[in-house]
Amino acid sequence: MKAASAARSILTSLHEVMASRTHAQAKLNQVVEVIGEALDSEVCTIYLLRDGMLELFATRGLNQAAVHVTRLGVGEGLTGTIAQNIETLNLDEAATHPEFQYRPETGEEKFHSFAGVPIVRRERAIGVLTVQHVEPRRYEEVEVEALQTVAMVLAELINNANLVDEETVGGLSEARTGQDQIEGLTLVKGLAIGEAVFHQPRVQIEHTVAEDTEAERERVYLAFDRMREQIDNMTGHAEFGVGGEHEQVLETYKMFAYDEGWSRRINEAIDSGLTAEAAIERVQQRTRMRMREISDPLLQDRMHDLEDLANRLIRIVSGQLGTAAQKGLTRDSILVAKNLGPAELLEYDKRRLKGVVLEEGSLTAHVVIVARAMGVPVVGRIRNLRGLVREGDEVLVDGDTGSVTLRPGPGVLTAFEARFARAREQKAAYAKLRDVEPFTRDGERIEVMMNAGLRDDVGMLAMTGADGIGLYRTEFQFLVSSALPQRERQARLYRDVLDAAKGKRVIFRTVDIGGDKTLPYLTNEIGKQDENPAMGWRALRLALEREGLMKVQARALLEGCAGRELNVMFPMVSEPWEFDAAKAVFEQQLDFLRKHKHQLPSAIRYGAMLEVPSLAEMLDQLLPKLSFISIGTNDLTQFLFAADRANPMLAERYDWLSPAILRFLDRVVKSCVGYPVDLGVCGEMGGRRLEALALIGLGIRRLSITPAGVGPIKELVRKVDTKEIGEAMRGWLLTPPENMRVALQDWAKQRGIDMD
Template sequence: MSAAASSARLILTRLHEVMAARTHAQGKLNRVVELIGESLDSEVCSIYLLRDGMLELFATRGLNQAAVHVTRLGVGEGLTGTIAQNIETLNLDEAATHPEFQYRPETGEEKFHSFAGVPIVRRERAIGVVCVQHIDPRRYEDVEIEALQTVAMVLAELITNAGLVDEEEIAGASAEAQTGQVTIEGLKLVKGLAIGQAVFHQPRVTIEQVVAEDVEAERQRVYLAFDRMREQIDNMASQAEFGVGEEHEQVLQTYKMFAYDEGWSRRINEAIDSGLTAEAAIERVQQRTRMRMREISDPLLQDRMHDLEDLANRLIRIVSGQLGTAAQKGLTKDSILVAKNLGPAELLEYDKRRLKGVVLEEGSLTAHVVIVARAMGVPVIGRAKNVRGLVRDGDEMLVDGDAGTVTLRPSGGVLTAFEARFAQSRAKRAAYAELRDVEPFTRDGERIEVMMNAGLRDDVGMLAMTGADGIGLYRTEFQFLVSAALPQRERQARLYRDVLDAAKGKKVIFRTVDIGGDKSLPYISSENAKEDENPAMGWRALRLALERKGLMKAQARALLEGCAGRELNVMFPMVSEPWEFDAAKEVFDQQLDYLKKRKHQLPSAINFGVMLEVPSLAETLDLLIPRLKFISIGTNDLTQFLFAADRANPMLAERYDWVSPSILRFLKRVVQSCVGHPVNLGVCGEMGGRRLEALALLGLGIRRLSITPAAVGPIKELVRKIDTREIADAMNGWLASPPPDMRVALQEWADAREIDVE
């Protein structure tokens, strides 16, 4: 038995004796704080409980006894309130340095420096806090924090059984009947509109018994649960609809890796050794995992920890016998799934015919579940704060994935307007679908290339559905993001070959990996990236790839082998100076020589291009153009670099305007730099997929747009209404003497010609 398990078991045994004693609840709490203080050699131990919406000091060892039932803190107030609000653990060697620290003079705590506290949780809501303090500044050891977490679990049972916290306090917001319309703003994860009835994925299992009566029996329950869970995961991996070798299978393989992780099962066993039941042991290990998640700044690692949370919930349901999820019970109506977070495997269990949308209290753009949902065509809203407390099972919900909003229990007027918009959206999609086989010529006979962006193998199927001219940006990093380890060269080559097969002869431009920044990988680290304060402008994309020569060599060979016998178009991201392009191309040239010497089949043609995202490249474009076949302007990054405005910062949204004269003048200079050279210039990014912005780009002389598949139809329809000579004349005039509002000027120009640019 480990030292942590032995220490926790000693505390748990003594707690069990306290709970079994014939004394009133207050007396038990008084004994508990003495016991914890002695066990952890801590001068102070205090228990705060939720009463009438406030955290009240119920028992203490070390603070002034006169403060008991007098000191009260709001949820979110002070260190104790922060722990309750965030349901998180704090461990501080100097409490006063924390931004939420508050001093309460009646407690006499001014001489204590160190502080650690854990929430007492019941039904996913903090009903109290247990904390310890010490005179000397020190961080508490992991074994001490785990002991506190164990105590908190036992206290939750004691507090509930003793009726110290009202059931309405535990239920929180859900105790107040929610009847009116509520709109919640969230994060746009997967675009689209959806209407359906609220269905909870599954409420967490409430642990009724914490202390084990028979440790070996609990261990056997966990062993059997692990076997059953792994069998479920194996079955899902083999039965997934997306086919062998797809990226979705790679997501499930990562999920499977966690299910078979020996370290995870060992930690649960150690928690059982301490005297916890199987359910309590799983929950305690997860509490520790959640605490560590809050210390991780890497968004990808956070998402993978959410996969582990998903598995822990699955395991605890199996071991408790509470197996029914909404997926297993079956959806009977058009449904909107509501959850705190969701693992990719759990989403795959749902009937796609009935699942219309997903709303998460957490979630991020890099989460595995988002990749799967996008492939399923299901709109997803994340970061919908307290949605589970505001919605009831069966409530009608409107999901607007385009605006990032969720409307609960919509009024008749709001529902009618949303349904009309939904119907209009379907009608427009049908009209755009009719343009699938129509070539996008302007009124004056200019042929505009309308291409699409892709990143998953399934995305390529949209080529035929939209009638796009090809894939102007294939994001090769997606394969890396959904893999548990660096994808082998053979697997990379197979993906590139499959993409070209699916494209059926249409052009595909492969962008080399753009990782780093907000797309970091746990299996690829860089010393240069560790202290990156501004990841978007840091050690990422080509900069990182040139540092990790093995990574770039493997991808270069994979692209050359995967595109054997066919045209290969390679684009390097984040090029800021010509020498970076030369260094990247040299890697490809070396691999090409290697394959030639071994008489491998080679691509029929190789075309190299760059993403123009870094403004400095525009100043040396004349030096680089003779070595390029194409240039793609990456408007997303380029604009934020020009404005020094982080596009993810809502406070800077007004400064992130694609039709600002400064942006348009910059783009016009790039267009003019390419005149007279046999280089294909285009735009990749969201700017080209918006009709008003696309109108401006055509006026600047851009003749290739690579956009999201959903935007292909609307842009093809727009192209056919425009005379490029007219818009070019207007644009030249506006750039020479900018109007007060360029957006208004473009709108008025379009309105005068009955061109819809919304």
Template sequence: MTATAAARTILTRLHELMASRLHAQGKLNQVVDIIGDSLDSEVCSIYLLREGMLELFATRGLNQSAVHVTRLGIGEGLTGTIAQNTQTLNLAEAATHPEFQYVPETGEEKFHSFAGVPIVRRERAIGVLTVQHVEPRRYVEVEIEALQTVAMVLAELITNAGLVDEESLGGRSAAQVGQEVLTGLQLVKGLGCGQAVFHQPRIVIEQTVADDTEAERHRVYQAFDKMREQIDQMATHAEFGVGEEHWHVLETYKMFAYDEGWSRRINEAIDNGLTAEAAIERVQQRTRQRMREIRDPLLAERMHDLEDLANRLLRIVSGQLGTAARTGLRQDTILIAKNLGPAELLEYDKRRLKGVVLEEGSLTAHVVIVARAMGVPVIGRVRNARALMRDGDQLLLDGDSAQVIIRPGPAALEGFEARLARSREKQAAYAAQRDVEPISRDGQRIEVMMNAGLVDDTPMLGLTGADGIGLFRTEFQFMVADTLPSRERQTRLYRDVLEGAGHRPVIFRTVDIGGDKVLPYLRDAERGAAEENPAMGWRALRLALERNGLLKVQARALLEAAAGRSLQVMFPMVSEPWEFDAAKAVFEQQIAHFRRHRHRLPDEILYGVMLEVPSLAETLDTLLPRLSFVSIGTNDLTQFLFAADRADPRLAERYDWLSPAILRFLQRVVGTVRGSPVRLGVCGEMGGRRLEALALLALGIRRLSITPAAVGPIKELVRRIDLAEAGEAMQGWLAAPPADLRGVMARWAEERGIEVD
């Protein structure tokens, strides 16, 4: 019998059985007979998950007295192994398998061959379907496929009959009921507690057996057409840009989308009697099985592409489109996703979003930059996160240690709540610093400003008591848009930020894109190929000066938004003085244009640079007469000084911000600027860490621009320091650097009652 004929025969009889009024146990008793007859199998058994154990619910061929008596744990014996791994077993001689376990009450000692498939609901095993023969032999592929197809239908019957525990229906296996700890990559620090919500809600297939095969086939054809149309639009849309990397991704997607083998397998599943949704899921299960067996990382990645496409096709055919953001968050939430774009993250209610767990993600991903600005902790590269969690699971996200605790036990929950309480107490103490000026013990006033990139960030000025916005990242607007933002849109944003800031100053950094912040709609046609070292490539001011129109439009928008106000403009990644002069010339040209057309101009315009490229320090003295301020970008400066890519996790902790190399470099920059009217500051994560901030203040830095969450802690720190004493100590440390400068500084601070954790 062919696979199609066998499966079709079984499904036809199961369809009739499911429609009957027979009670659930009676239906299962008949199911094992139907399968046994159709596959000419001497034994057919069904085990279901009850109270965390796999219970024998129905059998043909084994002792009937074992029904509802034999129980196996998850991972126990061959049946338990199938449930634990959600994988098929096919053995000519069952006893040779290392997990084989003889169950005497079943009378199975005379049977040699064994095959079993998991009964899966919502990607988890809720039972196991097995067959056995006296004769030692491996089951042929058509028999295994028939069993797998039947298992899908059984999942629906079992669920509708309420034969498994609610925990299992919700997606938990016995092995997934208790606490579990997953570790990933720290992307954004912080603590978060909430319920798991999937960014792409899982689609639950409610009907597996088709009433009309041709109607189901027509639905799949329509879904394929729509999916292919979407991908073709992505590939041809001018605004998508398709740089070399994007092009290859889309070409792979197109290859799978038009793959006749994939569509043929789905059609064969429909021929077996499955609905369109069940057929897609059936083929997807086979893909997942293959993915587990693949060792080639490149091929595994391609199989992931097919998995993504299958999810897209399933959403189209079911009509269940959209993300969890569409329905809104109803409680404190930890968002679970394979990956996220910055625009997708911004769709969520920031008040309810307490953290994000990604299966992928990198330190320099756009979504990480936005999440940090939103104050949302993020952990990335958490393997199998979506498979190990279910909607509604309680999660504890520790962004500091890059761990997420699933279904925490009482002890873990109590400990985490204590940490949260301490964190909130500290935040409350820091919030009390809002109206307190950051004046050191020896009477020096420090400017503590905040970094921002969204209009929604401006209320944090009032909440934190920051002196202003020392770095407004204008590229955020470009990163979350599908097309290049128009001058009108840019003007509206900049005006809203200035109005939100009120009397406080705002320093706008011109757009810093390119490199690791690739905008798909700004493809560099001349350089098409991906850069080998994007961090030091065609990015920031280099790109903006070449694309003169980009900087010109931004200059007009800033000048128009700041009419009648003070405008402060900062150019990123200036390597030599002529780059600053060229960028300033673009602004001066637009100022001349405004004057000719009698447009209102800002009352004053102050220009500055970000010192990120070490070469600028060598000529900074010649540039100072044209500057109003200099802001040291410690993130990029560090990687350039050490030739260490900050996106490489192997190097992330290797080079210390408190290295004498960095501190001596900064000391030299402070010395160059000292005595001039130019304001010198630091914008970057270094200034937001208490011990590092202490070092910067000791070097003579008097302006820090940091994340809003760090403003309170740094203001409190300033009030504890005698800057003259700290400066003198720093001079000594850098003159003869100790082996462990960080440790020496920490002990120095501890002796003076300065908390620097």
């Protein structure tokens, strides 16, 4: 007997049962008879989850009086173990299993062999299907596979008959695994509550029984062809680069995509009478059960690759290819993803997106910068995330501690909501500082500006009381566009930003694209050959080579800032000649506008970002040409440490308070002495209270940070004596303590300065 023919025989009979007009209980009574006869099994039993307990709903071979009487907790006995672990059991002697429990009312003492499979719907066990036999014997693999296939169809029958209500289905994750707290890496601080939504949603399979087997097979063949084409094309995508770990991932994907064994098993599932989607899911259920038995981390990773690929195949075959952003969020949501690009995050409705949880992620990745700008807490570095959380689970994101709580109990939820309330109170306290100028205790004025990149961000100027926008990331407009933004559209944005700033200074950074900020309409040219795109053809390097891009933006900035001061800053300047070349593009466009009698900016101040360490060696040549210079600590950190900031393996490896970084910054501060140049930091480092304290001690007097950080930093500034912290920093830089972070914390604590 083949598994496919056995399952097909049962499904044919079940199809008739499901189509009959009898009530649900009568159908289940018929189902156990059909399965028992087909497998020549003396006992066939169906347990369904009701009110958190597995209730005996139908049986062939056991005492009928036990139906709706016998109930087991999830995890209790063999049946409860199957539901809890979503696993299959096949035992020749049931009593030898450590979880075996005897229920006398069922009359099952004479049966020795036992096999059971979970009935799964929406990745949750909603019941258990079991068979038993008097003679001790292990059921053949084909019989167990037939049971697993039948269980898929039963899930549809049970759902359609409303035998397990949605509350029970949705709550089973609590019953199966209960509350679960997982630790990750804080990427963006903050607290969030919402329901889990997968960035790449799993397809909900509603129809499992095929009407035309050959038509289903053809759908799978076409889906395989398309999937293989997608995988082959990935090699040319900029985000994969050349060489290294990404190539190994691609090779694994290709291996699975072209694996004949995988496609054969899906075909066999279709032969048994399943639809294309159900056949793929059926094979994946079996794979997931095997994954639980694997202890080798490398093999587990490979199995997760297969899971990703199977999800892709189901999306293709079902035609459901969109992300959750394209479908739209309908409730307060916590986004769950392996990783995200900044453009992908910007597609989501900010009103509904409350938090993000990632399997990967690093502190300085641009998607994190975007999330910070959106005020969305992010926790990353959580392995096997999609295996831990289910779509629709309630999730608490604690971006302050880097922890995520799945399916919280009432007590935990209440405590979290109390913290939420306190956070709102603290936010309100910071809001009171909106109109207070940030002077230190010894009278030094610290300029606290904010970073922005979206038109809506500018409204935060008035709400936070920031001194201005120290970094306006103009590339965000490029990231959210399907084509290169026209000059008029760019100019309109810059004009609107200045209008909204109401006279406060705005520093526009020219486009920083490339690296992890690829543009779909420039994919063929950006970063394709870069082994490390972050150190490749990006930012000013790209803009200078693509002269048309730079010219259009220069004209747009000059026109958009007509009649007002233009502050323009060039990113990733490595040598003075690059600044000269970029400035020359602006001067050429300025001459053109002047000749054609256009209104010009009232003044133009040129600045540069110091992100590449080489520029520090040439500051004496560059500073006379600058009005201001901004240290970009995100890129600077990765270049100083030769540590790719997008690599999750290095996310926690290097500290912004490392003496190496602080000594470098100290040298830059000293190099600027004697020049009429405004020096500041516009990186995420400046938005953290402890790091900001160190920067003030080094002599930095301008910080440009995320809007959420403005209040806390203004509050910090008013508690600091610059001479005192400056003296402490000089001592620490001369003789670095064992842990600079601890030394700073102790210093602050002694003076009653809260660093939380």
